[in-house]
Amino acid sequence: xxxxxxxxxxxxxxxxxxxxxxxxxxxxxxxxxxxxxxxxxxxxxxxxxxxxxxxxxxxxxxxxxxxxxxxxxxxxxxxxxxxxxxxxxxxxxxxxxxxxxxxxxxxxxxxxxxxxxxxxxxxxxxxxxxxxxxxxxxxxxxxxxxxxxxxxxxxxxxxxxxxxxxxxxxxxxxxxxxxxxxxxxxxxxxxxxxxxxxxxxxxxxxxxxxxxxxxxxxxxxxxxxxxxxxxxxxxxxxxxxxxxxxxxxxxxxxxxxxxxxxxxxxxxxxxxxxxxxxxxxxxxxxxxxxxxxxxxxxxxxxxxxxxxxxxxxxxxxxxxxxxxxxxxxxxxxxxxxxxxxxxxxxxxxxxxxxxxxxxxxxxxxxxxxxxxxxxxx
Amino acid sequence: xxxxxxxxxxxxxxxxxxxxxxxxxxxxxxxxxxxxxxxxxxxxxxxxxxxxxxxxxxxxxxxxxxxxxxxxxxxxxxxxxxxxxxxxxxxxxxxxxxxxxxxxxxxxxxxxxxxxxxxxxxxxxxxxxxxxxxxxxxxxxxxxxxxxxxxxxxxxxxxxxxxxxxxxxxxxxxxxxxxxxxxxxxxxxxxxxxxxxxxxxxxxxxxxxxxxxxxxxxxxxxxxxxxxxxxxxxxxxxxxxxxxxxxxxxxxxxxxxxxxxxxxxxxxxxxxxxxxxxxxxxxxxxxxxxxxxxxxxxxxxxxxxxxxxxxx
Numbered sequence: 001x002x003x004x005x006x007x008x009x010x011x012x013x014x015x016x017x018x019x020x021x022x023x024x025x026x027x028x029x030x031x032x033x034x035x036x037x038x039x040x041x042x043x044x045x046x047x048x049x050x051x052x053x054x055x056x057x058x059x060x061x062x063x064x065x066x067x068x069x070x071x072x073x074x075x076x077x078x079x080x081x082x083x084x085x086x087x088x089x090x091x092x093x094x095x096x097x098x099x100x101x102x103x104x105x106x107x108x109x110x111x112x113x114x115x116x117x118x119x120x121x122x123x124x125x126x127x128x129x130x131x132x133x134x135x136x137x138x139x140x141x142x143x144x145x146x147x148x149x150x151x152x153x154x155x156x157x158x159x160x161x162x163x164x165x166x167x168x169x170x171x172x173x174x175x176x177x178x179x180x181x182x183x184x185x186x187x188x189x190x191x192x193x194x195x196x197x198x199x200x201x202x203x204x205x206x207x208x209x210x211x212x213x214x215x216x217x218x219x220x221x222x223x224x225x226x227x228x229x230x231x232x233x234x235x236x237x238x239x240x241x242x243x244x245x246x247x248x249x250x251x252x253x254x255x256x257x258x259x260x261x262x263x264x265x266x267x268x269x270x271x272x273x274x275x276x277x278x279x280x281x282x283x284x285x286x287x288x289x290x291x292x293x294x295x296x297x298x299x300x301x302x303x304x305x306x307x308x309x310x311x312x313x314x315x316x317x318x319x320x321x322x323x324x325x326x327x328x329x330x331x332x333x334x335x336x337x338x339x340x341x342x343x344x345x346x347x348x349x350x351x352x353x354x355x356x357x358x359x360x361x362x363x364x365x366x367x368x369x370x371x372x373x374x375x376x377x
Numbered sequence: 378x379x380x381x382x383x384x385x386x387x388x389x390x391x392x393x394x395x396x397x398x399x400x401x402x403x404x405x406x407x408x409x410x411x412x413x414x415x416x417x418x419x420x421x422x423x424x425x426x427x428x429x430x431x432x433x434x435x436x437x438x439x440x441x442x443x444x445x446x447x448x449x450x451x452x453x454x455x456x457x458x459x460x461x462x463x464x465x466x467x468x469x470x471x472x473x474x475x476x477x478x479x480x481x482x483x484x485x486x487x488x489x490x491x492x493x494x495x496x497x498x499x500x501x502x503x504x505x506x507x508x509x510x511x512x513x514x515x516x517x518x519x520x521x522x523x524x525x526x527x528x529x530x531x532x533x534x535x536x537x538x539x540x541x542x543x544x545x546x547x548x549x550x551x552x553x554x555x556x557x558x559x560x561x562x563x564x565x566x567x568x569x570x571x572x573x574x575x576x577x578x579x580x581x582x583x584x585x586x587x588x589x590x591x592x593x594x595x596x597x598x599x600x601x602x603x604x605x606x607x608x609x610x611x612x613x614x615x616x617x618x619x620x621x622x623x624x625x626x627x628x629x630x631x632x633x634x635x636x637x638x639x640x641x642x643x644x645x646x647x648x649x650x651x652x653x654x655x656x657x658x659x660x661x662x663x664x665x666x667x668x669x670x671x672x673x674x675x676x677x678x679x680x681x682x683x684x685x686x687x688x689x
Contacts (some may be wrong), residue, residue, distance in 0.1 A: 008482035012468060012475075019470045053543065148605065215466035217528075218430045219483035220455045376432045 005221045008230025013203065017237055027199050027237040031192035035245055038188055039253060049133050050092050052099045061107035061148070068144050069100065072135070074136045092122055098122045098133035113152065118143055176270040178333035185249045186337035187310035190330040193272060196238040197279030198293065201300075202231050204283030205292040217374050224369055231365075232282055236274045240270040249341070260343025267336050267347070267354055274329035274357040275300070277364030284372045304330045332356050382441070383408035383566055384429070384535070389438035391424055398424040400589035401438065405618060406568065406582070407423060407520065408534075411561040413580030413597075414570040415678060421589040422570040426539045443534060444500045455645055459528030462540040465520050468515025468646040473523055476512050478529060484531035490528065498526040501556060518549030525556065536560065542576065554579055555604055564575040573676035583674070585681060606630050608645040608676055609653065610667035611639045619662055621651060633679050638666075640676055 013146050024210045051070075070077040072106050078096050081087045086204060103109075103117035110116060120137055122130030207213035216226070249255040284300060286292035306312060307321055308330035314322055325331045332353040339345040347354065384406040393397040399421050404684055406412050414422050429431045429442060431451035440447040445454040459486040467476045475497065481491040484652065499505045502522035512523060521541055528536065536558075541549045554576065561567055561581070569580070577583050579599050585600070595598060620632050622646040623641055628649045631642035643649040646669045657664055672680075 002485070004482050004485065008479055012471060012479050016468070016470050016474070086669070108434075211462055211464040211466040211468070211470060213466075214427075214432065214462040215460070215480075215524075216456060217432055218458065218460035218462075219454065219480065220485070221483055222452075372599075375434055376427060377434075 001222065001225060005225040006229045006232075009221070009226060013230060013233040013238070016203075016248060017199075017233060023199055023202075025232060026202075027196050028240060029236075030195045031241040032244055032248065035188050035192045035248070038191075039185055040203055042368040047073050048076045049074065049098065050076050050096045051137075052079045052087050053079045053097045054079060055089055055102045055106040058104040059107040060243045061110060061189045062102045065102070065141070066100075069137060071142050072136075072140075073306060075133065075140075087121065091121070091123070094123070096123075097129045097355065098137070100326070108312045110145060110148055111152065113149065125299050136294060149299055154356050156177050177341070181290070183338070183342070184310075185253050185255045186307075186341040187334050189242075189245055189362060190271070190308060190333040191301070191304040191310065193238055193241060193268075193333075194275060194304050194330070195298075196234045196241070196272065197275045197300050198296045199209055199237075199276065200231055200234050200276045200279035201286065201292040201296045202289050203234075204280070205286050205289040206248065208287045209289060216374060218377065223372050225376075227280060227365065227368055227372060231273075231276050234276055234279075235269060238267060238272040238276070239265065242272075246341075255341060257341055259340030262347050263346045264336075264340045267350060267357075268333075270354050270357045270361070271329055271333040271336070274361035275333075276331065277361045277368065280368040281371075284368045303328050307331065308334050310334050320374060326356075327360065329360050332358075332360075379408040381407050383410075383443060384568075384605060385439075385440075385441045385689045387439040389425075389428065389440055390436045391428060392436045393431060394410050397589055399428065402589075402591050404591055404594060406566065406669075408566050410563070411557065411579075411581045412568045413583045414492070414567075414568060414586060415572070415574065415577045415583060416570075416586035417682065418572070419588045422586055423539055424535050424589075425586065426460075426570055429535075430458055430537050431455055432460075441643060449660070457534055458533070459533035459536045461524050461528050461536075461541055463543070465524065467512045467520070467524055467527060469511060472511055473499075473515070473646075474508040476523060476527055480527040481530045484529050484533075494530055494532075494558050495645060497579075501559075502526040503552070512594050518545045519686070520546055521549070521553065524558075526643060529560075529566060534566060536565055536569075538566040538567065540570050542573060543572065547674045550576075556594060574673060574678055577674045577678075582671045583686055585678065587685055589594055593681055597674055598686040599673065600681075601672050604642065604677050604680050606642045606644050608672050609643060609646055609650060610666065610668055610670045611641060611653065611657075611664065612637055613657065613662045614662055615662060618660070619657060622656060622660055622662070626653065631680055631686075640670065642672075642676070650680065 017027055053066055055066065064078070069075060079086070079090060090096045091099065099121045101119040101121065103119070106117055120134055124130060124132055125347065134199070188353065202307060207216060246257055246264070250257050278300060279296065282292055282295050286295055303324070306326055307314070307317065307325040314325050317325060335354050336350050339350055361365060382405050384404070386402050386404040388403040389399055390397065402425065410614065414425065416422050424433065426442065428447070430436065431447060432453055435448050442454050443457045445457070446639055447454060468479065474495070477495055480511065497510060504519060504523060504526070507519065512520065515523060519630060525538070527540065542553050545553065548585070557567060557569065557581070571577060580597060583595065584591050585598050591605070611619065616634060616637055620634060620639055623629055623639065624632050628644045629641060630644065633640045633642070641653065650667070650669070654664065654667055
């Protein structure tokens with residue numbers, strides 16, 4: 001291996017990344033842009049859903065209930081309606097997304113421990129928002145009723161401890177409030193870092209299209225010098241993203257970063273090696289940029305969404321798909337990013353995934369080198 | 378002492394699937410030769426040059442080049458060759474100087490030697506004032522000269538040039554050939570393919586390739602002399618009609634058209650000149666010019682190809 005050959009190719013390719021607008025955007029801008037776009041579109045939290053209230057009970061209990069329902073940011077009281085007609089009107093006009101009708105026997109039934117008489121009407125044209133409202137009203141109503149019941153039991157002199165032999169409390173670790181945003185940003189990193197892999201796939205095809213490949217193959221450069229020289233610049237460009245994106249995640253999305261940043265850089269470099277090797281295999285087989293791009297979408301991007309466990313847990317995948325997901329560098333990197341960002345674990349725990357990535361990278365690069373011939377046909 | 382069998386091709390055949398691109402070619406090129414490879418489009422010029430550059434596998438036969446067996450190890454020969462592809466194949470985003478340096482590195486030219494040679498190459502490619510210009514922004518002729526300069530940095534003993542002057546203006550073409558001539562005088566073995574017959578005339582040896590076969594290989598003078606007969610040039614106001622009339626006449630072997638002019642190959646010009654003139658006048662065709670001409674490579678080439686076509 002000649003380091004002069006290697007460095008000459010790296011230098012040429014770096015100059016290309018900096019000077020070719022398309023490549024520059026794809027490698028250095030697109031990952032951040034796509035991350036922002038996807039985070040905003042996927043991690044939306046529904047807030048301030050306007051609701052109306054029709055209180056037939058008009059008791060202190062019902063007023064207290066209503067107060068509790070609208071105590072959070074999730075549901076806003078738009079109107080204290082006087083009749084069903086008014087509620088219908090508000091729903092049709094889209095002023096409210098849901099309405100709560102408190103029956104006349106609400107407080108009596110509740111205090112007599114006969115349950116809650118409550119009706120919820122939602123705007124079915126927006127099922128997402130309606131479902132959200134039903135869930136949130138339900139949770140609030142349940143906890144309200146439980147508090148009332150506990151009060152009742154206490155006043156009748158029964159100890160609460162004896163009533164609750166099982167105390168099941170669900171606590172989610174590392175993301176205590178279960179905010180989707182936090183979980184999604186580190187996961188998305190493994191998808192958006194696929195874009196440098198696109199570029200690697202394109203870079204070989206580009207040389208074929210511009211017939212620079214013919215000139216390059218006529219020189220004494222070796223296959224591995226050429227392939228590594230093509231890959232390393234894009235690993236470096238990918239690492240720029242690995243530095244920029246966590247800064248955005250931390251500063252903009254309040255994602256915690258509990259791990260060691262240097263370890264994270266190292267693990268990311270290993271991931272990029274594996275991911276970009278995959279791009280290299282595509283580049284070796286596809287002689288045109290359009291074909292290389294299409295295959296990159298199929299092999300890098302889509303499996304990244306569906307198989308790496310970012311949106312759908314890998315445990316839920318059919319066995320074949322689960323096996324396939326093990327061959328995707330993104331699957332292992334998603335575990336690494338979540339671990340480093342949220343849990344704060346490092347190399348001492350994540351080393352098996354790092355080893356898996358090294359194996360995948362070596363296998364992909366080996367395949368690329370094996371099938372890359374220094375011949376035109 | 379020059380190597381008489383510097384490049385020796387024996388029974389070289391190259392197939393692309395069913396298509397035979399090179400058909401058992403035998404060719405020996407001496408060291409220091411300026412070898413012109415001529416032939417119509419699709420004859421196999423590019424395939425042969427790519428094979429010599431080690432860019433294509435060999436289906437059967439043998440190629441020995443500068444002491445290397447291409448069949449066994451096509452990589453060993455690459456450092457001894459300067460290859461210039463037919464299409465522009467440099468990096469458009471890199472400057473003139475960066476392209477030169479890149480190929481200098483590829484061919485392991487030490488940095489000190491690069492520094493020493495690059496000014497000379499820039500001067501002779503007339504690119505001194507454009508060192509920082511991106512290669513994509515150069516004119517067609519400049520691109521070709523830069524491409525040639527890139528193949529010369531490592532001073533290869535063998536130069537393979539695939540139609541280096543196609544699409545280049547006549548002045549640049551002449552300049553380019555002067556460069557080739559200098560290299561030839563300096564002892565470099567050059568194989569150049571060209572569609573231009575006047576360029577073939579400037580070579581020391583010419584190989585005619587047709588349908589994947591080398592059909593003729595000799596010096597330009599000898600090839601010209603292989604034409605049996607003499608040429609008469611006629612310009613009339615209706616060359617198509619004149620052609621129809623002349624073609625069936627006795628003693629006329631061949632009629633080639635060059636724009637308005639017809640070049641007629643006859644068994645003896647002294648015998649046929651008057652005869653043709655009379656026949657044309659009888660048909661009311663005005664003769665603007667009629668005279669004997671010496672055959673050029675072009676006539677020789679077309680005549681040879683036609684002969685092969687007839688025997689097949």
